[in-house]
Amino acid sequence: MGKSVQRVIMLADCQSFYASVEKTANPQYANKPLVVVGDPERRSGIILAACPLAKKFGVTTAETLREAMAKCPELIVIKPRMQQYIDVSMQISEIYRAYSDLVEPYSIDEQFIDVTGSEKLFGSPLTIAQAIQEQVRNDTGIYTRLGISYSKVTAKMACDLWAKKNDSGMFVLPKEDLPExxxxxxxxxxxxxxxxxxxxxxxxxxxxxxxxxxxxxxxxxxxxxxxxxxxxxxxxxxxxxxxNGIDDSPVSPYTHEAPPKSVGHQMTLPRDYRKLEELKVVLLELTELVCQRCRSMGFMGFVVSVGCQGADFDRPTGFYRQMKMAEPTNVTNQVYEAAVKLFRKHWEGVPVRKVAVGLSQLSSEEEYQLSLFDERDRFRVLEKTTDALKQKYGNTVIMRAVSVSPAGQAKDRAGKIGGHYK
Missing domain, CATH: 1.10.150.20 (5' to 3' exonuclease, C-terminal subdomain)
Structure with a gap:
């Protein structure tokens, strides 16, 4: 048997990604400290990204805007534009794919690249890394750092511990260098x-x-x-x-394309919700999102789960419970009825700041046991029609009346991705 070829894997990380995208889009801020902040009008605004200049003032991600402004009063504050960040991330992915067909997203700003078979075409690992870094910067204005090693986990550590801290933005960590x-x-x-x-x-x-x-x-x-x-x-x-740097997992472009084991959505609320009637509105909105996603993928769920959490993370309150329904479904009203039943049973009346709804034990909606009083097909036809309208015109084209009440969040969230502005 021939000797196996040692893999060459890179972890490419985009520096201060959201902030870098905004600085590229706004050249007037090139030499100014800039932060991207979650909605400042709600929950005092959390720093999602800080450019290197802002970090020199001690500004860090996950702190509040108030804390950041105390350290650096001249901060440029930008609201997030999630769709733009997704678009730039996909543009960068295409650059990586020019050097290897084995590119695996790790997060919106980090991706693994297996260049084991690319050396004959593009040169040494460092040569490839330099070419990637230069092309990403020229095409998008984003500065990438690349950890280079023989496995995904060691490439990740090569990037985090060394490439992010040296002048070249690159670091090679061979297996024999682990002890040192x-x-x-x-x-x-x-x-x-x-x-x-x-x-x-x-x-x-x-x-x-x-x-x-x-x-x-x-x-x-x-x-x-x-x-x-x-x-x-x-x-x-x-x-x-x-x-010991042992990681045989492959770099797989299809890692995130396997059928899901569950589908869920959660929502952080703008204030404490204390009344069941208010919470039922949120449960309905979340259930609708979950069922809409299940229908788009052709799945039904047998098990519904509900969770909630209070605002004080030091003294956690809340619960996470699940129950099996009589039959699998992706019909909003049926899942909502089960979700409310579960919530009523376990909620102790404490204030709620975060709510989650999920469906699991998924199966194809084409294969199910018919029952005498089964109305799923009738509801499914109706809901797939509204799904198609929402897909074409946006989620606010048809909304339930309760979503326009003070407790409703659907209209506000329709203009956001992952709770942040598009």
């Missing part, structure tokens, strides 16, 4: 290790990535069982494999 480069890093630098897990590993005497990598797997499993008083073998193996 990766293992010497504090354990909190390991991919998927947050502050809470860092504290646990530190208490276990695992201060660096190397400490974790060089602990025999069987011993690590025992240590984690003892620490958490439960079987943590899967988590232990995950962290051990990450620390």
């Amino acid at each position: 480069k990766l293992w010497t890093q504090p354990v909190n630098k390991l991919f998927m290790v947050g502050s809470r897990m860092t504290a646990h590993f530190t208490a276990m005497g695992l201060a660096t990535v190397g400490d974790l990598a060089q602990t025999p797997l069987a011993v690590l499993k025992q240590m984690m069982r003892k620490k958490f008083n439960k079987n943590c073998d899967i988590d232990a193996e995950l962290y051990w494999r990450l620390a």
